[in-house]
Amino acid sequence: MALRSLTKFNFVRQGARSLSSTASLVSVEVNDKTGIATVTLQRPPVNSLNLELLSDIRYNLTELGKNKSRGAIITSAFKTFSAGLDITEMYKPDIERASKFWNTLQDVYEVLYGSAYPTVAVINGPAPAGGCLLSMCCEYRVMVPNSIIGLNETQLGIVAPPWFASTMENIIGKRQTELALTTGRLFSTDEALKVGLIDEVVQDKDEGLQKANAFLGKFARISPFARNVSKQTIRGETLKRMSKDRENDLKRFIQVITQDAVQKGLGLYIESLKKK
Structure with a gap:
């Protein structure tokens, strides 16, 4: 988990400091x-x-806000930005944990979409469903070629919540x-640029x-x-409705998620992933 104090920095490179331990699920480095x-x-x-x-995302983004960050870049350590919500949190769920899971996702949305500091998503790989949501919460999005992004929940037999839909609508109309939600469309990088879901195409993560x-800057x-x-003038109404x-x-x-048909569909999807 992330360090619980912003005074505990580990220097990881010249001109930058780390806000979290190397074992964290989220690494944060602030350029001095x-x-x-x-x-x-x-x-x-x-x-x-x-x-x-x-939980780690929520904590670190909240701490950046408390410390009056000048801006945050959200990216991934892997070749996938984020595969979206973890299906195992919804398959044969423990209701108490599932409720905490969803409440935490709501928190992350409110913290990121409503952040006082500016944000950019560097989408260095596929970003379906929840990965797309994180990206859309940012104010600017750049994406590598030959990748995908979108809210594809209907392909799994589930429905993107109203606040997912409103966030996408605010961006692409x-x-x-x-069309995107009803078909569960995943946009290619070029398609996403064309409809305005992303702002620029970059050749790699470094760019x-x-x-x-x-x-x-x-x-x-x-x-x-x-x-x-x-x-907040632009985003306030969406945030108020969601809250x-x-x-x-x-x-x-x-x-x-407790419907039999949805559980069956999630189970089939999990089995298909095991075969890949």
Whole structure:
């Protein structure tokens, strides 16, 4: 797990400091010169979002906010950005853990989508479902070629929650979102760029980090207060609706994943993964 104190730094390279231990599911390095943090997801093998990984993400993003971060870059230690929500959290679930899992995902969304600091996703590999959500929460997205991104929940027999849909709609519009959600579409890198789901294509992660730092550098001379108020003006209504509906959203989630048909579909999907 992440270190529980921001005063416990381990120097990992010149000009940067680590906010978390090497055993963490999330590594955070803050550049001392720019104040920009690189948040790297590192739960093997593909950053499936289970309760523990989501808890680490929530903690570290919250701490960056408390310390008035100048910006955060979200990326992955692997060739997959994030494979999405961990299916095992929903298959034959323990209801108490499943509830905590969903509440933590809600927390991560509110912390990231509503962050006072600017954010960039460096999508260095596939980002389906929950991976797409994390990316969409950021204000700018760059992505490597020959990859995929999208909310493909319907392909698994489940439904993307309203706040997933609203977030996508805010980016690519209602019509494209409707088509994407009902078909469970996964966009290629070029397709995602065309519809505006991502902002730039980069050749590799290193170039992505350069582009991310360049974007965040634009805010160096802009009032953090004015920038954040402007962001909340755009995102505030979506956040308010999600926050107001959290309890009902949890109930819907539990109702969906406990349906026999959904359990059967998740079971078949897990079996298919074992054969790969």
